[in-house]
Amino acid sequence: MNRDLAFGLLGAALAAGYYRLAASIPQSALADGVGPRGLPIAYAVVLLGLSLILIGRSVRTRNREPRTRNAEPGSQHPAVRVVGMLAIGAAYIALVPWLGYVVTVAGLLLAVTWYLSGVVTRTIVLVAASGAVVFWLLFVRLLGIPHPPGFWARLF
């Protein structure tokens, strides 16, 4: 499947889902002529129309283009690395209220560097730890942002 076709199908699916949600918005007694669902429904219809044109265009041109392989054999698909990066971000969001800002941001720095370079060295650990201190000084001490202190705050 080429990328235009995939984006067209995704657009059509989004338009259909958004239309269903827009149509379920209740009408208000205060509503004007257009109402709260007027423009959302119009957007959904326009997106669906554009998606169908893109699908039609990509199906028409697909037969003329030479087929290409998506990935080199044996190479890790880029999406896998992207999912890993997102998982690190999700772990940060989940852990920061418990572990506190300094520890979690150090963990994030360490995890991303390890994940992208494939190695953990003493330098990487030191850079992550000192980087976390720099971030804490900048955001918490200098800018006064109340980042979560974590359970450590209860111990001291």
Added chain:
Amino acid sequence: MDPATLLAIVPAAFGGVIWGIVGGALPGISPSITMALLLPLTYGMDPTAAIVMLAGTYVGAEYGGSIPAILIRTPGTNAAAATVVDGYAMKEQGRAGEALGISLYSGFIGGLFGLGVVVLLAEPLSTVALAFTPQAYFALGVLGLSVIASLARESLLKGLMAGVLGLMIATIGTDPVTGLNRFTFGSAELLSGIPPLLVMVGLFAVGELLAQSGETGWGQTVAERARIRFPGPAVWRRIALPQAIGSVIGAFEGMMPGGGGAVSSFLAYNEARRWSRRKDEFGRGSPEGIAAPEAANNTVACTSLVPILGLGIPSSNSSAVLLGGFLLHGLIPGPMLFVSHSDVVTGLFAGLLAANIAMVAVGYVMLGPCIWLVSRPRPYLMAFIYALVVSGVYAIETSLFQVAVALAFGVVGYALRYFDVPLLPMVLGVILGFMVESNYRRALVLSGGDHLTFLQDPVSAGFLIVAALFLLGSAARHLSRASRRLHEGAAV
């Protein structure tokens, strides 16, 4: 301007320029990403200082991009791509310091010229806009959205789809007329909608981070040490014409939708070569080949403010982020800004002057740290950018939900890059969506539901006609390009 404001904006200008030079010097980090990373940190600042800092970042990033372009043949920004040709050739001849000096000096000249254009044009444009009705505001929003047509160079269709998706995102939250909740799924955090800032940080910064993490084979580059040498009188005379050419082209391109630094740099390079007496030196280390594009892209950094300040419409990714900075501080750019917050506008002009002066001093001092940063292994840089994003977004409203939203928009940004869909149309949709919907509905309430009201108001009708011409012109260009490709395919 009172001394307290001046005391706030001068350090902000210096800080912005430092941040901009560092961001611009890192290949893959565009000026818009550099600005998006800084945006959350400006939340607690004085509004004028915050806007000056963002504008200073843009100014600094345009110069910063030329550092790796000259030293390691890798443009730090798209706009610095034209500088690579002669800049790297000069470096190969052992003239890296001279090339960096020409870049810095030309950027300074371009920046001052651009500032003059902004001061002259922005206010007259805004006084016209003071007479705007809801009909005119709606039409202005439509005109802003029609910019999409010129931004989506490769695929008008995909650009339009991204624009509509942006409009859909703008409908999340409380309905502007009835107060009903739409698409909030019972979440209190979504009641006030998704702030454009989160969309921008997600699409530009997180999206780029994810896209770069998906790339393989990062080679570590080591930049050689260099010292800036400012041009002497002979070179100064030689580069005066290319600087003038670059400044004029940059002034026009900065105000045009979709123009931006990259287009203006290449146009300026070509024109400088056409007007040069030493055409044969271009491509082999010509100072003129650096002066023209560098003057152009720094002029753009200033003149892109004209449509923002005059009409409230961004013309490029970087100016969209700058617009996000205004919105973050409750400032609505456009006609009313000169009336309600004239102090901010005056402060911005003074800040831009300070930023351009700061660029010369800071550019000289920051070269060493930039060379050090460019030579760092990429995983360290990516880790620090990631930490900066999550820490910065949290700082806006101390909300982890917003961090999650920014990451989610990072996925959207990655997907749009994967599908070759331009990002700016979606940002425009998010920024202009509320303005379009609220004024459309207000105008219809005032006119008793008569759609002809948009054509009866002369300003509204004018904007709609220009928007229609814009769209039709772009569609015709796309169609003729497609049919030419079809004929070429048939001929083969």
